[in-house]
Amino acid sequence: MALWMEKGSEPLTETEKADLEAIAALKESAAFEFKEKGNQYVKMGKKHYSDAIDYYTRAIDQKALSDSETSILFANRAHVNLLLGNLRRALTDSNEALKLCPSNIKAIYRAAKASLSLNMLAEAREYCLKGLQFDPNNEDLKKLDRQIGLKISEKEKHEAEASKAVAETKKLVSAIENRGLKIGKAMYLELTGLRKPVLDKSNILHWPVLLLYAEVMSSDFIEDFCETDMFSVHLDMIFSEDQPLSWDVENNYKREFIELYYEQTGSGLCLSKEKLLHCLLEGTAAAHREGVGDEEKDTVEDYKQHMGSPKWIKVNERRTLHDVLKEPNFIIPGIPVFYVVSKRSSFYGKFKAGKWAPPSI
The missing domain is CATH 3.10.20.90 (Phosphatidylinositol 3-kinase Catalytic Subunit; Chain A, domain 1)
Structure with missing residues (x-):
């Protein structure tokens, strides 16, 4: 009985087709069960966040769900990584979710939030603008975009002050040297x-x-x-x-x-x-x-x-x-x-x- 087929090949018999469909159904059922377990562990608090990540990973590894459902799994894992402060992992998971479903608002929001925390301000602003194109009335994205705007203004102000300080100090050093x-x-x-x-x-x-x-x-x-x-x-x-x-x-x-x-x-x-x-x-x-x-x-x-x-x-x-x-x-x-x-x-x-x-x- 062929339980796994090479990519592009077709099962030869009705029995093989039935076996593969049964396996796919089992894997799909397991993936949903792992997803639900992960959701439960998130609700149980910080001590169980690592368990939630483990179960979301198991669900993803089943490779049994649709792109939109798998996108949700990546977005959920990104959420937990954000809660744990694993910012790079959260951003990676968010991007994996967006590859599968570009309109996943939660994945966009989490990508923006992770980018902001990593001080990747231009990227964070880009994610927010993308999300607001899909959902113009999303209050969470609007609030986050305002925070990003303030950060960008602060950074620009700091860079201007730093440039001025360097220029003035170089003049001072030259005066001392002269x-x-x-x-x-x-x-x-x-x-x-x-x-x-x-x-x-x-x-x-x-x-x-x-x-x-x-x-x-x-x-x-x-x-x-x-x-x-x-x-x-x-x-x-x-x-x-x-x-x-x-x-x-x-x-x-x-x-x-x-x-x-x-x-x-x-x-x-x-x-x-x-x-x-x-x-x-x-x-x-x-x-x-x-x-x-x-x-x-x-x-x-x-x-x-x-x-x-x-x-x-x-x-x-x-x-x-x-x-x-x-x-x-x-x-x-x-x-x-x-x-x-x-x-x-x-x-x-x-x-x-x-x-x-x-x-x-």
Whole structure:
């Protein structure tokens, strides 16, 4: 008895025809039974979703149902895969359903939903438009299409902001490069955050500047230190008579006793142009947060190898910020950092002798 025939061949006898029809009926019955089992497991909740997928798969594997019925099975399995977060599988099942029945609205909806969750926005919109051609009043598709539209608008807005951030940051990097300034690894990020310089319309740099009181490791911030400003202008404001420092009980840090220093650093600590661009883009719409690259790790190691005893360079208050930053021995640690000491303090001798060093970074 021939239970399976080669494709394209015809049964030779009425008995063989009857046998094949009986087998087909059994397989069809089994497929419907598996489908119903799958539906029951879906209703039983998440713990049984894997069982539902198993039974829908068994029904499909019977290869006994019409295209429209098999399309429903694929759409049902797509539904369960969506519930489980198996987005790629859900999209594949939806497309298999649509190959068999292009007007299967549930399959179209699930394909659109899976595409949206996968951030395939153009594809999701295409599925929705296709579904609304078949069923213009479908509220679920309309709602999903509105969600997709919002996502597309958000993406376009983000891409525009990212492009603007990249363009502005490239101008900033060029301005830094044209001035011959050297930027190294950022220090004291817990104090400075993601502050960065700004290039104004007149091509003038405005720097956030960190002042550290080495003796007590307290700090002050100058949010906008124009590169053409002299240090004395800002120090006069910070150390005005009517604003004494709360922790300076001995009144050592009066204006006339203040000196400002920066740390002379060794060579080989500068960030490359690409790495500088990457760092300056942090916190913008174009930020790349894939982690610290090898180049930055090398910089950290290089810094540790060159540390030794610090060498302090005194700042002439009558000079501008630009004049100091362009010194060949000044590598800016992300943003300019200057150390404030008092000639009147007992700490002054220790600092000048190089017996104090900033905390390791």
